[in-house]
Amino acid sequence: MSGALQRPAVVSRVSDLIGCTPLLALATTETGSRLLLKLEMFNPTGTAKIRMARAMIDAAESAGDLRAGGRIIESTSGNTGLGLSVIAAERGYTFTAVVDHHAAADKLRAMKALGAELVYVDAGGDGSELHTAAREELAEDMARDEDNTVFTEQHNNPANGVGYFPVAHELAEALDGRLDVLVGAVGTGGGLCGTSRELAKLINGFTTIGVEPKGSTAFGGPAHDYYQSGTGTPEGAELGALVDFALIDEGVKVGDVEAFATCRAVARTGLLIGGSAGGVVYEALTRLSSLPPGTTMVALINDGGEKYMDTVFNDDWMTQRDLLSAETEREVEEHLTKLRGNR
Template sequence: MPGALQRPAVVTRVSDLIGRTPLLELAVTETGSRLLLKLEMFNPTGTAKIRMARAMVDAAESGGELRAGGRIVESTSGNTGLGLCVIAAERGYTFTAVVDHHAAADKLRAMRALGAELVYVDDDMPGGALHTAAREEQAEAMARGADNTVFTEQHNNPANGVGYLPVAHEIAEALDGRLDVLVGAVGTGGCLCGTGRELRRLIGDLTVIGVEPEGSIAFGGPAHDYHQSGTGTPEGAEIGALVDFDLIDEGVKVGDVAAFATCRAVARTGLLIGGSAGGVVHAALTRLPALPPGSTMVALLNDGGEKYLDTVFDDDWMRRHGLLSPATEREVEDRLTKLRGNR
């Protein structure tokens, strides 16, 4: 049997390619503390969320909610939907994604290409704002009372967190159990909390840092719109049951300007990362120099930057939304240059 870091030479399904994603050393301090990136964009569909998509469908099948020829419904900003597209296609289900125009256009196009039915909740609403609560209500209504139809409800589905247990095992195996800090985005809470809880079981003491956009409400503070998609809890939406505040040692907010400037600075090292991943890396780089000598920090990066070429990596889009900040990009670049020089 292959270990957590190995894959069979030949697989028979796309979902067999899930997991075993690499760790990349991004930065090292003068005292030998290092920042490693868990590159979840190396999963099929380019995102971590295919892990929990499979787990949620597994749970629905084992619980008898979903049978042959059934239908899956989910409210999604794209990445969970992409994962459900793959699992539905492999297992012969219909998938309906309840979406809004806030999602990256490439994610919406990719879901449609993979066979999903897209239902928009904001066709008659201006501005492309985030409509999480409306999406959730629509998805629930579509599944309610329908035969052989399941609303996977990612924000409150325990299988979401279960889907990320292999991430913890991959990290623990790769680092031989030597890990001090885990940093990740807090959206549904499944990835960070599922991984963090299992890592604490596997290796013991561990600091867990959650990151959300400024404007998100999970860690308090004023609510307002933000452009980091697939993360955070916007005003009007409920904080998901999977967000375990007892597990998270520190909650950090990173604004769009800093998150996207970090994406653009990291791209100049040769790596494209998504918008919420930029927030995670920004928080990690800020805290890395204060760690005890020889510490290891792992940042969970849930997707890559290829889906954001028309937004985060487009100067005109950034300028129109008041997010372009060459000064902030230079600040991140300078920090990276210094830290990478210690490697």
């Protein structure tokens, strides 16, 4: 990546490495339409969410709500917590992550290694259920009336969306202003909606497609448990204020089986992507061939697959939960192989 968005050759802080993430051409049709992956796992902590973690802390400092020696509290399934752990360590804050066992174990271990305090809402839980509402409630209670303490409240914090504005500028510069379809996961809404909002100032006429797991409630439909972590709106959780339906042209749902099969098929091309990213890529691949000739589609890949070795890439874990489908993996792999042959 060139131009104003190129980072210095040498930096002095880990957070200075945020951004300027690469684009990978994953698939191309015979008519010249292409699917590009915005590889956000190349950020520190291997996830896009460190972008908004930094933005939320910047906003809290600017407002005078967080001062030297202060404490940050957040409810997190892992990736936001990883980002906040890094920013807290750099700036001398204490960070408390309110978590549950549904989060990938490696994310929890990494937060602890970075100095975060972990508070579980489901002590002794087996990780089969999300506890988003309970996490939010506890985090809010812990921060209430505490001086120099901030509950960053990622689902309703405007700075979350602002943190992703640079993604839009990176895409516009790298693609010389040519982007037709943007596809991304919808969790807090900050990533997809923040990128789309800023991108609309830079590029005209693109379509935004939001992807959530089957069982999530942002786009309606029945609620039930799902295993894609860090995304969606589970039953009992409030839809965050950052989910702006005016910025999402189409909302779709992808099941765990399809999302995880896609992760495993993409891995055999040499790239490891996370569970929710699998859902995004599945949807993008499904519709790529039906797009007008010469379409440029970008899928936002929020994190890599290295944190999911115990889950998505573990045959025993997948089998125990009836998520392993050799047939679906084969279908995705064959489709991907055909499309990659056009590059």
